[in-house]
Amino acid sequence: MSKLLYSQVTPKADFLNRRQIMAGAAGLGLAPMFAGSANAKALSFKKSGYKVDGDITPKDAATTYNNYYEYGTAKDDPAKYASVLKTDPWSVEISGMVNNPGKYALEDILKDVDLEERIYRFRCVEAWSMIVPWVGFQLSDLIKKADPTGSAKYVAFETLNRPDEMPGIGWNPRFPWPYVEGLRLDEAMHPLTFVATGMYGEELPNQNGAPLRLVVPWKYGFKSIKSIVKITLTDKEPPTTWNKIADNEYGFYSNVNPDVDHPRWSQGSERPIGGGLFASRIPTLKYNGYEKDVAGLYAGMDLTKYF
Ligand code: MTE
Numbered sequence: 001m002s003k004l005l006y007s008q009v010t011p012k013a014d015f016l017n018r019r020q021i022m023a024g025a026a027g028l029g030l031a032p033m034f035a036g037s038a039n040a041k042a043l044s045f046k047k048s049g050y051k052v053d054g055d056i057t058p059k060d061a062a063t064t065y066n067n068y069y070e071y072g073t074a075k076d077d078p079a080k081y082a083s084v085l086k087t088d089p090w091s092v093e094i095s096g097m098v099n100n101p102g103k104y105a106l107e108d109i110l111k112d113v114d115l116e117e118r119i120y121r122f123r124c125v126e127a128w129s130m131i132v133p134w135v136g137f138q139l140s141d142l143i144k145k146a147d148p149t150g151s152a153k154y155v156a157f158e159t160l161n162r163p164d165e166m167p168g169i170g171w172n173p174r175f176p177w178p179y180v181e182g183l184r185l186d187e188a189m190h191p192l193t194f195v196a197t198g199m200y201g202e203e204l205p206n207q208n209g210a211p212l213r214l215v216v217p218w219k220y221g222f223k224s225i226k227s228i229v230k231i232t233l234t235d236k237e238p239p240t241t242w243n244k245i246a247d248n249e250y251g252f253y254s255n256v257n258p259d260v261d262h263p264r265w266s267q268g269s270e271r272p273i274g275g276g277l278f279a280s281r282i283p284t285l286k287y288n289g290y291e292k293d294v295a296g297l298y299a300g301m302d303l304t305k306y307f
Contacts, residue, residue, distance in 0.1 A: 040202035045115035045135045050192075052121050052289060054272075057130040059200045061274030066207045067124065068226055069175060070159065070166035077168070078207035085165045085227070087211040092142075096232040097152035100145065106211055110197070112145065113137035117201070118194055118215075123256045123288045125220035125242075129270040134215055135198030140189045148185065148233045155188040156238035157181045157214060158230035176245065181225040182238035182252065183216065184297075192217055192293055195228075218290040220254045251305075253298075256288035260304055 068078035090106040115135055123129045143155065161178035163169040169177050187193060194215040197204055204210040209226025216223045222242050232238070242250035249263055258268045269281040287294050 040205065042202055043115060043135050043198045045117050045198070045201075048116045048118050050118035050120065052119055052131055054121075054131050056119065056133055057272070057274045062130050062132055062199065063205050063208060065128075065273050067126075067221065068168075068207055068209065069172065070168045070177075070179065070227075071207065072168045072171060079205075081167055082206035084167075085160075085162075085206045085210065087206065087227075090211050090229075092212070092228055092231060094142075094146040094231045094233075096156075096234050097149045098233050099147040099149060104142075104145075109142060109145075109212075113141050115197065120192075120194070120215060120217040121285075121288050121290075122215070122217065122221055122224070123270060123284065125222055125250065125254065125262065125267075127262075127265060127267065127270050127284075128273050129282075129284075130273050132215075133200055134194060134196040135201065136194050136196040136212070136215070138191060139193045139195050139214065140191065142195060142231075143185075143188060143233075146231070146233070151235050152233040153185050153235045154233070154238055155183050155185055156230075156232040156234055157183075157225045157228050158232075159225055160227045160229045176241060179225060179241050180238065181214070181223055181240050183223070184237075185233070186297060187216070190294065190297065192290060218255055218287040218294045220250075220256060222250065223254055253301075255294075255298070255303070256284060257286060257303060258284040259286070 064079045065075045066078040067075070068082060071078040071081040088106075091103045092106070092109065093103045095101045115137060117133055117135050119131060119133045121129065122132050157180065159179040160166070161169070169175075183193070194217075195212050196209070196215050197212050199205075199208060204213065209224075212228055213226040214224045214228065223240075237252055240250070240252055243252060256267075261267050267284055270284045271281050272279055285291070
C-alpha cells in the first residue's frame with residue numbers, strides 16, 4: 001500500500017517536507033527514541049482457547065514492522081515515532097443508534113471486561129502475515145454496553161486525529177485523515193472480533209495501536225483500526241479509509257481470500273514476518289483460517305466481488 005501512496009497519492013512536495021521535518025528534528029536533538037516495550041506494563045489476563053497452528057511471531061518483529069500511517073509509511077516509522085502519542089487519559093465516544101451514547105473513559109471500559117489472551121493469525125493485504133498473542137476483550141462486550149437500537153446495522157470506527165502527536169498526518173496531508181473503518185453489526189458482534197489493549201502479555205505498544213485497537217482476524221489487516229476514539233452505530237455502510245483511496249483495490253468487506261487476487265499482486269500466499277528475509281512463503285487460507293467460524297456471515301454473497 002505504501003508504494004501506491006507515494007506514487008499516486010503523496011505529492012512530491014509532501015515527501016520533501018517530511019524529510020525536512022525529520023532532518024530538522026534530528027538537528028534539534030529530537031531524534032525520536034526507539035519506542036520499544038522495555039518499560040511496558042505487564043497485564044493480568046486469562047488464557048483462552050483461541051490458538052492457531054504455527055509459531056508465534058517474535059515480539060521484536062511484530063513491534064517494529066508496522067503499518068500506522070499517522071507515524072509514516074515506512075515499516076519501521078511507527079516504532080521510531082509513535083512514542084509521542086499520549087494514551088492517558090483516553091476515552092471512546094460511542095454515539096449514533098445506541099440507547100447509551102456517551103464518552104466512555106478507558107478505565108471504565110476496562111473495569112467491566114475480563115481481559116483474555118487470544119493467539120490469532122494476522123494477514124495484511126500486502127501479503128505478509130504474523131501470529132500474534134493479543135490481550136483484550138470481545139468488541140461485543142463494549143457494543144452491548146452501548147446498547148444498539150433495532151435500526152443499527154453497521155459500526156463505524158475512527159482513529160485519533162491529533163497532528164501534534166501524529167507527525168505522519170503532516171507528512172501526508174492529502175491522506176483522508178482521520179483513519180476510519182467499519183464493520184457490519186453482525187461482524188462486530190462476532191465472538192472472534194476483538195479489541196486489543198495488549199500483546200505479548202504487556203500493554204499495547206503505541207506503534208501497534210495503543211491504547212486500544214480492533215483485531216478482526218479473518219479480514220485483511222487494514223480493517224484492524226488502531227487507537228480508536230470514536231464508535232458510531234449507523235444504518236448505512238460507513239466509509240473506510242483504503243476504500244476511499246482506491247475503491248478498485250480495497251473493498252468494505254476485505255475478507256482474506258486466496259482466490260481473489262489484489263489487482264497488482266497475488267493473494268494466494270503470504271510471507272511470515274520475523275522468519276528472516278529468505279523465509280519461505282506459506283499458502284494463504286480462506287478467511288485467514290477462520291472459515292468455519294465466519295463463512296456463515298456471508299452466505300449468499302458473491303465473494304469474488306466483495307474483496
Ligand atoms: N490504523 C490506523 N489508524 N492507521 C493505519 O495506518 N494501518 C492498518 C491497520 N490499522 C493502520 C491502522 C494496516 S494496513 C495494518 S496491516 C495493521 O493496522 C497493522 O497492524 P500492526 O502494525 O499492529 O501489525
